[in-house]
Structure formats: structure tokens, C-alpha cells
Amino acid sequence: MASIAAGNTSILKPSEEAPHVAAVLKQMIEETFEPDYIAIVTGPGQQVSEELIAKQHLDLVFFTGSTAVGRKIMQAAATQITPVVLELGGKSPCIVAADASIDYTAKKIIFSRFLNCGQTCVAADYVLVHHSVKDKLIAALKKHLLQMYGDDPQQSPDFGRIINLRQFNRLTGYLSQGNIVHGGQHDAADLFIAPTIIDEVAMESPIMQEEIFGPILPIIGFDTHEEAKAIIAKNPYPLALYVYTNSSSTERYFMEGIQFGGGCVNNGVIHLGNTDLPFTGVGFSGMGGYHGKYGFDRFSHLKSIMRSHRLGDTPLWYAPYKKWYVQVLRKLMR
Structure with a gap:
């Protein structure tokens, strides 16, 4: 939901440990969304993750599972410098x-x-x-x-x-x-x-x-x-x-x-x-918080943009720097 809310296309990979749930999820996704918007892939986790993560450049990988598998996911994502969100396990x-x-x-x-x-x-x-x-x-x-x-x-x-x-x-x-x-x-x-x-x-x-x-x-x-x-x-x-x-x-x-x-x-x-x-x-036990607004932010890229106008320009920016320019800047930076 957070991925969709943030305007992403997504690929889902359900666990092969729960084939009946995977089948129902696949049916729901394919009946509801266009495949170039939300797609679902099934199969052995190791094989699918290698094809998806290590050989493709994705914007984000979100994984839920064991710490051992999470470590492998993170290593595969590192080859494409892909950020990861990992929800792993542990003894709570x-x-x-x-x-x-x-x-x-x-x-x-x-x-x-x-x-x-x-x-x-x-x-x-x-x-x-x-x-x-x-x-x-x-x-x-x-x-x-x-x-x-x-x-x-x-x-x-x-x-x-x-x-x-x-x-x-x-x-x-x-x-x-x-x-x-x-x-x-x-x-x-x-x-x-x-x-x-x-x-x-x-x-x-x-x-x-x-x-x-x-x-x-x-x-x-x-x-x-x-x-x-x-x-x-x-x-x-x-x-x-x-x-x-x-x-x-x-x-x-x-x-x-x-x-x-x-x-x-x-x-x-x-x-x-x-x-x-x-x-x-x-x-x-993992990294990267999500749920609600936190999930929206996690599946978003914060793009920083600053707009300027010529009317706000000042000669203080430009060389040659006069002595009194430097004095003014030093006072402003205190």
C-alpha cells in the first residue's frame, strides 16, 4: 500500500513456503492491476531474487524474512547500489x-x-x-x-x-x-x-x-x-x-x-x-521503518530543489570580493 500511495510501480514476490496464499495473491493482483503497474512473480526465492535484485537496477528492495536471507538480499542489492528495507527476525x-x-x-x-x-x-x-x-x-x-x-x-x-x-x-x-x-x-x-x-x-x-x-x-x-x-x-x-x-x-x-x-x-x-x-x-532484526506516513516516506525519494529569482541577487556572491563584502558576510554568518 505504501509503495502504491507513493506512486511507484512494484513487483511482488510472495514466499514459496505458502503456495496457496501466493496463488490467491497472484489472482488478486492480476485481476486488479495492469502488469506494467503492479506485477507478481513466483518461484524459488533464491533464483527469483538473483534475477530481480542482482541483475536489475531497482529503486528499492523491501524484504520480510530471516536474518540469514536478509543478509543475502542486502549483498545482492549492493551490486546495483539499491537501498533496502529489511524486516527480519530475532528472539523477541x-x-x-x-x-x-x-x-x-x-x-x-x-x-x-x-x-x-x-x-x-x-x-x-x-x-x-x-x-x-x-x-x-x-x-x-x-x-x-x-x-x-x-x-x-x-x-x-x-x-x-x-x-x-x-x-x-x-x-x-x-x-x-x-x-x-x-x-x-x-x-x-x-x-x-x-x-x-x-x-x-x-x-x-x-x-x-x-x-x-x-x-x-x-x-x-x-x-x-x-x-x-x-x-x-x-x-x-x-x-x-x-x-x-x-x-x-x-x-x-x-x-x-x-x-x-x-x-x-x-x-x-x-x-x-x-x-x-x-x-x-x-x-x-532489520532496518528502515514503515507503516502509515513512514511507509509513504520510505517508498519516496526526497528530491531537493531550490528556486532563485534575479531580483533577489546580490553582488556579494561574486569576485572580486571587496574587503567590506567580507566583513558583511562574517557578520551575517555569526
């Missing part, structure tokens, strides 16, 4: 302070984490909770999971499925890397993984080294703000960060002391839908 933390309203916090975490079966780029990838309220939070998380998705979430019309078998196998590999305190059921034939809460995970395990992007939520306790901040620093530059607290000083400590793309206080993921806020990553 959710911090629950000792003074948080636990029941409210648990409800918001369940909503935001398990939306779209956890396959949301800004979903909290893990929870850091103060040890004094950890057990209460886990109990409240279980309660709200049951209220939202029932005793058998596989039968819930509100709980999704994993996008493909490759991602299903990757995700189920995480289930053995901690103590499952809720969920854990899975069905490969249905690409179903139950909303899962997992405790006692090691920081060195893959589940805490890689973006999960699925319905599995590790819970990690902490005692001090500094300890929580040190844990986050092991996976720097998250795309999002969420803090649940009733203390303004705790809010400032984390919001001002950690580099992240965007986030919420006492809520999760909804900043993504606020068109008055730029959506952006930082460092490994």
Missing part, C-alpha cells in the same frame, strides 16, 4: 516484572504468542519472569490457554497449523530441550503442535539460540533487572520487546536500556497495527 523477549498484574499479563501473553500458531515475526519468543511470580504466571498462562483454546486445541477453530512439514519437524525438535509444563502434543499428519509452555531450558540449547516461530514458549526466571538484561544480550537486537510492569522506573530501565525495533508496555504485538508508529527492526 517478554519481561514480566515482580509487580506485574499476573492474570492480565498471562492473558495478553497467550493472545500475542499463540496468534497464528506462534508464526508471527513480532511474537514474544520467550518469557523472562521474576522468580517471585514465576509459578503464579505459569498457572495463569495454563488457565488462559484452556479458556482460549480448550482442553483439545486441535479441535479449536481458533488455533492454526504449522505452515509445512519441514517447519513442523524443526519445531518438534525443540520439545525435548526443556521440561514441558503444558501442551507438547503434536500430529504430523495434521501439522498440529499444541500450544506449549516449556520450563528449565538451557541458554546454550538451540531453542534459546534460534528464533522459534511456532507455538512453543520457554519460561525463564530472573532475580534482578541486570540479570534479565544480560540474558537478552545473548540474542541482541530483537525485533520486538515487551515489558509487563506497573513501575515507571522498570519500564524505563528496559525500554531505554535495550536496543530493539519496537514493542509494548503491558501488551503484545499490537504496535504492529498502529499506523502512527513506524515498524522497524534494528541491527540483526
Whole structure:
């Protein structure tokens, strides 16, 4: 939308990981727009991106995906000196302070984490909770999971499925890397993984080294703000960060002391839908804010033009420069 609003022609490349969505999108684009205005191409991402980005001079490349692929996109764009906007991933933390309203916090975490079966780029990838309220939070998380998705979430019309078998196998590999305190059921034939809460995970395990992007939520306790901040620093530059607290000083400590793309206080993921806020990553989670006016500006080139008139001309511009000219200029420049 921002590209169209800014008056651009555009080429869309949907992910090959979601072929049905790509087919619907292709049909909609081709029925609505002329191909020389908005075009859509499908196929293997690596092959298509090489033909489009490395071999063509585009005015801008916008990419959503993993940090690893984003790095390749940026390298390809560099051959044509094409600017890029990258919305990448990362391990977005959710911090629950000792003074948080636990029941409210648990409800918001369940909503935001398990939306779209956890396959949301800004979903909290893990929870850091103060040890004094950890057990209460886990109990409240279980309660709200049951209220939202029932005793058998596989039968819930509100709980999704994993996008493909490759991602299903990757995700189920995480289930053995901690103590499952809720969920854990899975069905490969249905690409179903139950909303899962997992405790006692090691920081060195893959589940805490890689973006999960699925319905599995590790819970990690902490005692001090500094300890929580040190844990986050092991996976720097998250795309999002969420803090649940009733203390303004705790809010400032984390919001001002950690580099992240965007986030919420006492809520999760909804900043993504606020068109008055730029959506952006930082460092490994991306670059270039967009949404609303920020998106319009991102897809525009600011062309600077200055118009002059002969009536406003002055001899002060031109040599030979008389001594009093220089004195006047020096006074004007003070």
C-alpha cells in the first residue's frame, strides 16, 4: 500500500513456503492491476531474487524474512547500489516484572504468542519472569490457554497449523530441550503442535539460540533487572520487546536500556497495527521503518530543489570580493 500511495510501480514476490496464499495473491493482483503497474512473480526465492535484485537496477528492495536471507538480499542489492528495507527476525523477549498484574499479563501473553500458531515475526519468543511470580504466571498462562483454546486445541477453530512439514519437524525438535509444563502434543499428519509452555531450558540449547516461530514458549526466571538484561544480550537486537510492569522506573530501565525495533508496555504485538508508529527492526532484526506516513516516506525519494529569482541577487556572491563584502558576510554568518 505504501509503495502504491507513493506512486511507484512494484513487483511482488510472495514466499514459496505458502503456495496457496501466493496463488490467491497472484489472482488478486492480476485481476486488479495492469502488469506494467503492479506485477507478481513466483518461484524459488533464491533464483527469483538473483534475477530481480542482482541483475536489475531497482529503486528499492523491501524484504520480510530471516536474518540469514536478509543478509543475502542486502549483498545482492549492493551490486546495483539499491537501498533496502529489511524486516527480519530475532528472539523477541517478554519481561514480566515482580509487580506485574499476573492474570492480565498471562492473558495478553497467550493472545500475542499463540496468534497464528506462534508464526508471527513480532511474537514474544520467550518469557523472562521474576522468580517471585514465576509459578503464579505459569498457572495463569495454563488457565488462559484452556479458556482460549480448550482442553483439545486441535479441535479449536481458533488455533492454526504449522505452515509445512519441514517447519513442523524443526519445531518438534525443540520439545525435548526443556521440561514441558503444558501442551507438547503434536500430529504430523495434521501439522498440529499444541500450544506449549516449556520450563528449565538451557541458554546454550538451540531453542534459546534460534528464533522459534511456532507455538512453543520457554519460561525463564530472573532475580534482578541486570540479570534479565544480560540474558537478552545473548540474542541482541530483537525485533520486538515487551515489558509487563506497573513501575515507571522498570519500564524505563528496559525500554531505554535495550536496543530493539519496537514493542509494548503491558501488551503484545499490537504496535504492529498502529499506523502512527513506524515498524522497524534494528541491527540483526532489520532496518528502515514503515507503516502509515513512514511507509509513504520510505517508498519516496526526497528530491531537493531550490528556486532563485534575479531580483533577489546580490553582488556579494561574486569576485572580486571587496574587503567590506567580507566583513558583511562574517557578520551575517555569526
